[in-house]
Amino acid sequence: MAPKPASLRALLDITSTTLTLLTHFQSSLSPASTTDASIPPPPNPLQALKACTALLKSHTTTLSLLLLTPPLTPSAIITKIGDVSSGPLTGLVGAAVAEGGLGGLMQGEVKVQVRRLLGAWGEVVGCVARLAEKRKKLEESDGAAKAKGKDVGLTEGERQDVLAATGVVWEACDALVKLCDGGIAGLVVRKAEEWRSVLLDAVEELKEWGEDVDEEDDEAEGSDGEFGDEDEMFGAANKLGKGDKELKEVLDKGVKKLKMVGVLYQALIKRRLKTFPGSAPAGAANGEAQKDPMATLEELMKLMKSIPEQVDDLASAFYDLDEDEAKTMLDKCCGEAKSAASLVKQSWTGTDDEFTAWSTKWEDALNAP
Incomplete structure (x- = not known):
């Protein structure tokens, strides 16, 4: 006897x-x-993440075709959903939560992308549930034989x-593949460029704020009456005179x-982040074991992230006219x-290079009065 086909109830389950x-x-x-x-x-x-993502995208495409092509086939859909849960989904989550291998920054970004992908896949499963529920109600009202003719x-x-829903899964898959293709170096370069942009925007705002002094003072000298305009009256407390x-x-x-710090970001991106090896070297030129590049990279990225944040505090000190805090x-x-x-003065293999010499000159210039 042939096995009984999977039911809509099983599909809903x-x-x-x-x-x-x-x-x-x-x-x-x-x-x-x-x-x-x-x-x-x-x-x-x-x-591993790329392989799981490619498999998930393929399964999603097949499932979409199953849903779009009548009649609704619970057994085939159940098999496809089970394959996804036991295969690519488990693989994606396992790679994302495993300790080590990616570094904190990359692992955090992978988790964000995988969470997005899981949410997108959930929408596809939600479509399946709604269609199965609709079909089940039709069978309950008309009987299975009559309902089959209405499918x-x-x-x-x-x-x-x-x-x-399928399109959102594809987009999430493509984004995760792009992240994997770029690797750790691609991610840290993108982050560093974003932070450099924030830094330079803040510097430009400070520069413009300082350049407004003479013009505003000249206008104030020519104003009449006890009160000036609204900007003068309410903004005087945080404007330079x-x-x-x-x-x-x-x-x-x-x-x-701070402009020199922006130049440092450029040099770090070109000479250190873009050349990140992704794994620990066997040793330096003198044969000594080196510090794990991943740990060094994590520390470097924390510093590069914190500087633009501190520039915001610096700007606040200037706007408050607090010289000591500034x-x-x-x-x-x-x-x-x-x-x-200093952290990455030497290359990832522990040797001197162009950045080593340049960073010494850069620091001397930064220390100049």
Whole structure:
């Protein structure tokens, strides 16, 4: 006797189970979650992620075709959903939560991308559940035999829902593949360029704020009456005046030094981030073991991220006309920039190179009064 075909009830059960599993997976990938030391990372985590992503995209395409082509076939759909849960989804989450192999920054980005992909896949499963529920109600009202004759496929709205959900999965898959193709170096370069842009925008704002002094003071001298205009009346507390010469000198000095920090970011991106090896070297030229490049990279990225944030505090000190705080924050920003340069003064293999010599000259220029 041939096996009884899978029922719509069984299909609804697996969609419910899968959605519960996705919720669990997404929780394990939340920012508050930690890496799982019990899960060993695959030999090449990024290649494993790419392979799982390609498989998931393929399964999603097949499932979409099954949903769009009548009649609805519970057995084939159940098999496809089960294959996805036990295969690519488990592989993706395992690679994302395994301890080691990717570094903190890359692993954090992978978790974000995988969570997005899980959410997109959940929408596809949701489409399956809605279609199965609709079909089940039709059978309950008309009987299975009569309902079979009415199975003419999806409405236009349902077709669009399936296509849209499938498209979101494809986009999420493509984004994850792009992240993997770029590798750790690609990610850190992109992050560093974003932080450099934020830094230079803040410097430009400070520069423009300082350049407004003379013009605004001249206008103030020519104003009549007890009160000036609204901007003058309410903005005077955080605008430089001609009497704030010492603070203006600190500002000019700060703008100059912060522009040099921006130049350092360019050099770090070109000479260190783009050349990141992705794995620990066997040793330096003198045969001594070197510090793990991944740990050094993580420390460098923390410094590069923190400097633009501190420039915001520096700007606040200037806007508050707090000279002492401005000097303190400027020293802190410059100190962290020097720490970043010093951290990777030598190449990833522990040898001197063009950046080594350049960074020494750069620091001397930054230290100049």
